[in-house]
Amino acid sequence: MYSTSDLQLFIRTAETGNLSQAARGLELSTATASASLKRLEQKLGTRLFVRSTRSMRLTQDGEIFLEYSRGALTLLKEGEALISADKDTIRGNIRISASSDLGRSVLLPWLNEFQQTHTAITLTLQLSDSNVDLFREPVDMAFRYGKQQDSTLVSQHLIDNRRILVASPTYIQNHPPLLSPRDLASHNCLLYYLKQGLNNTWPFLSGKELIEVKVHGDRMANDGAVVREWALAGLGIAYKSWLDVKQDLDSGKLARLLPNYLGDEVPLNVVYPHRNSASPRVRALLVFLRGKFAKLEESDDSGK
Structure with missing residues (x-):
C-alpha cells in the first residue's frame, strides 16, 4: 500500500x-x-x-x-x-537478555529449535530480573515487558500480554474461594520487586472500574522464577505475566483465578541498542521468533 x-x-x-x-x-x-x-x-x-x-x-x-x-x-x-541468507552462512554468536521466567519457559525451547536449523549459530543467554541498565552487558537483543523509556533504544512490539492471578490446585482446594480481588486480603500473596520497588499493589480492571488491592504475604523475591516456583509449590497466589505461566496453565500445574478481572497490560517487546546493529543472524532469529509468538498469541486467554 x-x-x-x-x-x-x-x-x-x-x-x-x-x-x-x-x-x-x-x-x-x-x-x-x-x-x-x-x-x-x-x-x-x-x-x-x-x-x-x-x-x-x-x-x-x-x-x-x-x-x-x-x-x-x-x-x-x-x-x-x-530469504537471501543461506542457512550455512548464518553464523556467529547472538547475545540475548531476558527475564528469568520468559527465558526459561518460553524462549529456551525456541532457541534450541533455531540452533538445530542454524548449526553455525552460538548463543549467549543472560537471564535476570535484577534492575540493572538494560545494556550494561553487551547484548544483541533484549526481551522486556512494558513500554521502554529510553528513546535511544529501538523497541519493537512482539505480543500483547497481561498479568493474571494464578495458584496451584492444592492451594485453591485448601483456602477460601476468591470472589473479587478484594478477597486477596485474606490470602497469602507471593510478592516480587519491580524497578519502582515491592509490587504489593495489584491493579485489576472490571469493565471501566479500576480496582487496586494492597496485598501481603510471607514471601518476597527479586526473581520472577522464584515466585513461580512458590506458586507451583502451593504456597500462595501469584500475580504473574500470562506468558510466564502459560505452560503451567496448559499442564494444569497452575490455575487462573478471577479471569473476569483484567490485570496490568505488560506487552512484550524486543529491544536493540541501535537500529543498524541487527546483523543477518539477529534478523533471522527475530523472524523465527515472531512466527512463534504469532502462534502463541492465537491461544492467548489472558483476556486482553
Missing part, C-alpha cells in the same frame, strides 16, 4: 527536520521529495509535518506514523535477510 521509498523519505525528513537535506541523502530532487510526502499525506488523509521556512516538525499524527513506518521497514529488512 505504501512505497518503501516514500517511507524512507518520510523517516529521513523526520530525523533531519529538513526536506532538502533528506532528499540529498536519498539522492532525490527536492521536487520529487515534496511530491513523495504529498502522496503520503493524501493517502493518510492528514498532515504529517508542520512546515516552516527553516524546518519541518512532526504533527501528532506524524509522530504516530513515524513509529509504524520504522517498524514496517525493519520487518521488510528482516524478511529479506532471512
Whole structure:
C-alpha cells in the first residue's frame, strides 16, 4: 500500500527536520521529495509535518506514523535477510537478555529449535530480573515487558500480554474461594520487586472500574522464577505475566483465578541498542521468533 521509498523519505525528513537535506541523502530532487510526502499525506488523509521556512516538525499524527513506518521497514529488512541468507552462512554468536521466567519457559525451547536449523549459530543467554541498565552487558537483543523509556533504544512490539492471578490446585482446594480481588486480603500473596520497588499493589480492571488491592504475604523475591516456583509449590497466589505461566496453565500445574478481572497490560517487546546493529543472524532469529509468538498469541486467554 505504501512505497518503501516514500517511507524512507518520510523517516529521513523526520530525523533531519529538513526536506532538502533528506532528499540529498536519498539522492532525490527536492521536487520529487515534496511530491513523495504529498502522496503520503493524501493517502493518510492528514498532515504529517508542520512546515516552516527553516524546518519541518512532526504533527501528532506524524509522530504516530513515524513509529509504524520504522517498524514496517525493519520487518521488510528482516524478511529479506532471512530469504537471501543461506542457512550455512548464518553464523556467529547472538547475545540475548531476558527475564528469568520468559527465558526459561518460553524462549529456551525456541532457541534450541533455531540452533538445530542454524548449526553455525552460538548463543549467549543472560537471564535476570535484577534492575540493572538494560545494556550494561553487551547484548544483541533484549526481551522486556512494558513500554521502554529510553528513546535511544529501538523497541519493537512482539505480543500483547497481561498479568493474571494464578495458584496451584492444592492451594485453591485448601483456602477460601476468591470472589473479587478484594478477597486477596485474606490470602497469602507471593510478592516480587519491580524497578519502582515491592509490587504489593495489584491493579485489576472490571469493565471501566479500576480496582487496586494492597496485598501481603510471607514471601518476597527479586526473581520472577522464584515466585513461580512458590506458586507451583502451593504456597500462595501469584500475580504473574500470562506468558510466564502459560505452560503451567496448559499442564494444569497452575490455575487462573478471577479471569473476569483484567490485570496490568505488560506487552512484550524486543529491544536493540541501535537500529543498524541487527546483523543477518539477529534478523533471522527475530523472524523465527515472531512466527512463534504469532502462534502463541492465537491461544492467548489472558483476556486482553
